[in-house]
Amino acid sequence: MSLEDHPTVKWYQDEVAATGPRDRHHCLDAQELRELCIQAGADDAGFVEIDRPALADQKADLLYLMPSTRTIASLVFRLNREPLRTLAHSVTNLEFSSVSKQANATARTIVSALERRGIRCLNTTAGFPYEADRWLGQTWLTCDKILAEQAGLGRMGWNRLVIHPEFGDGIMLANVLLDAEVSSNGAKLKENPCLECKLCVSVCPTGAIAQDGHFDFVSCYTHNYRERLGGFSHWIETIVSSKNPKEYRKRVTDAETISMWQNLSIGPQTRCDRCMAVCPAGKEVIGEYLSDRKGYVQSLVKPMKAKEETIYAVAGSDAEAHVKARLSHKRLKRVSNGLRPSSTQGFLRSLPIVFQRNQSEGLNATFHFTFVGAEPCKGTAVIRDRKIEVFPDHVGSADLHLTADSNTWLKFLAKETSLPWALITRKIRIKGSPKLMAAFARCFPA
Ligand code: B12
Ligand code: SF4
Ligand code: SF4
Numbered sequence: 001m002s003l004e005d006h007p008t009v010k011w012y013q014d015e016v017a018a019t020g021p022r023d024r025h026h027c028l029d030a031q032e033l034r035e036l037c038i039q040a041g042a043d044d045a046g047f048v049e050i051d052r053p054a055l056a057d058q059k060a061d062l063l064y065l066m067p068s069t070r071t072i073a074s075l076v077f078r079l080n081r082e083p084l085r086t087l088a089h090s091v092t093n094l095e096f097s098s099v100s101k102q103a104n105a106t107a108r109t110i111v112s113a114l115e116r117r118g119i120r121c122l123n124t125t126a127g128f129p130y131e132a133d134r135w136l137g138q139t140w141l142t143c144d145k146i147l148a149e150q151a152g153l154g155r156m157g158w159n160r161l162v163i164h165p166e167f168g169d170g171i172m173l174a175n176v177l178l179d180a181e182v183s184s185n186g187a188k189l190k191e192n193p194c195l196e197c198k199l200c201v202s203v204c205p206t207g208a209i210a211q212d213g214h215f216d217f218v219s220c221y222t223h224n225y226r227e228r229l230g231g232f233s234h235w236i237e238t239i240v241s242s243k244n245p246k247e248y249r250k251r252v253t254d255a256e257t258i259s260m261w262q263n264l265s266i267g268p269q270t271r272c273d274r275c276m277a278v279c280p281a282g283k284e285v286i287g288e289y290l291s292d293r294k295g296y297v298q299s300l301v302k303p304m305k306a307k308e309e310t311i312y313a314v315a316g317s318d319a320e321a322h323v324k325a326r327l328s329h330k331r332l333k334r335v336s337n338g339l340r341p342s343s344t345q346g347f348l349r350s351l352p353i354v355f356q357r358n359q360s361e362g363l364n365a366t367f368h369f370t371f372v373g374a375e376p377c378k379g380t381a382v383i384r385d386r387k388i389e390v391f392p393d394h395v396g397s398a399d400l401h402l403t404a405d406s407n408t409w410l411k412f413l414a415k416e417t418s419l420p421w422a423l424i425t426r427k428i429r430i431k432g433s434p435k436l437m438a439a440f441a442r443c444f445p446a
Contacts, residue, residue, distance in 0.1 A: 040113070073182075127172070184322060234337070336446060367440055409428065
């Protein structure tokens with residue numbers, strides 16, 4: 001049978017003859033599209049065109065997801081407040097997983113509805129799964145907070161979460177990518193709903209949110225993601241490196257094993273969302289705070305701070321120092337964060353993420369790296385005034401120059417080979433003071 005005689009082809013040709021060729025250049029009415037999103041289950045929705053300069057960093061990933069993307073619909077899903085505030089974290093986890101399921105189902109419903117109208121579109125993932133093969137790089141393909149801000153749905157507060165002017169920061173985000181223009185896109189809100197009350201700073205058990213606005217990703221991640229990602233890898237390695245059940249039980253409590261089981265059977269769980277739970281910003285929440293500020297802190301913030309619980313931190317990290325100095329009633333457990341670079345480029349990229357600024361106190365130096373062998377590359381790390389900058393080549397003059405065989409360096413980072421042995425065999429060579437090398441290592445506890 002020739003293609004022209006195929007029944008579906010004939011049907012299509014008849015359709016085109018009756019209604020004209022299919023138009024792929026859609027322009028959707030913003031109001032109508034927003035109503036569709038809300039009817040499908042979103043609490044709010046806004047739109048942003050892909051060419052917005054603020055999206056330049058993520059444009060390649062958006063086009064990787066769907067090459068014909070022209071607009072992104074950002075969707076907001078409200079979390080119920082008391083389940084977020086309770087000290088019983090199982091309830092909070094249930095709330096997060098319920099809302100993330102709702103977000104994914106809603107985004108999928110929107111895609112189904114628009115696809116039937118001949119519009120190409122794609123729902124991204126609200127939370128996990130992300131692209132695991134990109135690990136240790138950026139596994140997620142959309143920066144949801146930036147998209148929501150640009151769509152005019154809220155602004156990031158001191159706690160780095162998007163605060164919706166009505167619902168506050170107790171929201172989750174999802175997106176639908178559209179091969180269509182929208183009649184009216186959103187714009188970043190002029191006013192930030194954040195009250196700068198710093199309750200998020202005071203409640204954070206890992207010290208990740210600092211008084212000066214600095215955010216330490218790795219402190220939050222190591223504790224919060226104990227059962228996820230690198231925390232999970234560390235647990236697996238603890239199992240395989242334990243000689244017998246007795247040794248395993250010494251290293252992992254029964255409660256922690258049960259928690260891992262919950263995480264594996266129910267879906268990803270977190271250990272903390274307190275910076276979100278205590279935030280009084282947004283019209284739905286602010287009244288409760290303004291009418292009795294002292295009472296608000298007493299009833300909400302104090303119990304969270306007082307709770308006896310385990311806080312996970314890397315030995316020698318800023319989080320460990322924070323817990324020891326301020327939260328001595330909490331149990332501190334030293335763990336590995338599992339952030340182990342698998343390439344020399346990945347090593348350089350990971351430096352700003354794992355940098356512990358308080359451990360760098362007093363260190364002002366430039367470090368040059370030259371990797372040779374399987375993965376040759378150069379890089380510079382400048383540490384100055386508790387800040388780090390990383391460059392992809394040699395920049396400035398080095399206080400310390402490290403030359404290393406790339407495979408040996410990665411094995412050293414993975415604790416599979418010792419530094420003295422690598423120095424003796426000249427697989428790693430250092431030009432500069434060994435003290436500087438030690439000071440550098442202190443900034444990146446793993
Ligand atoms: C990575 C991530 C984290 C990291 C970093 C958090 C952060 N502030 O960026 C960690 C593990 C710490 C984390 C924790 C939490 N998260 Co989170 N997280 C994300 C994710 C996947 C990307 C965020 C992002 O793009 N940040 C980039 C920008 C905005 O920050 P940046 O300073 O420019 O970039 C830095 C990081 O990206 C980091 N980085 C880069 N590569 C890598 C690789 C690794 C392995 C790590 C750890 C970091 C890292 O370094 C960059 C430079 O400093 C988003 C989902 C998504 N797809 O967008 C959810 C998201 C931001 N998280 C969310 C939530 C709810 C949480 C938690 C409350 C935990 C929970 N219950 O899920 C806490 C809150 C912590 C906080 N105060 O921010 C919500 C926030 C909703 C809102 N109201 O804004 C989001 C949007 C998920 C969702 N779909 O709803 N999260
Ligand atoms: S808790 Fe206060 S400072 Fe922190 S984000 Fe909310 S309003 Fe801003
Ligand atoms: S989620 Fe918890 S640990 Fe992470 S920044 Fe917020 S309060 Fe701190």
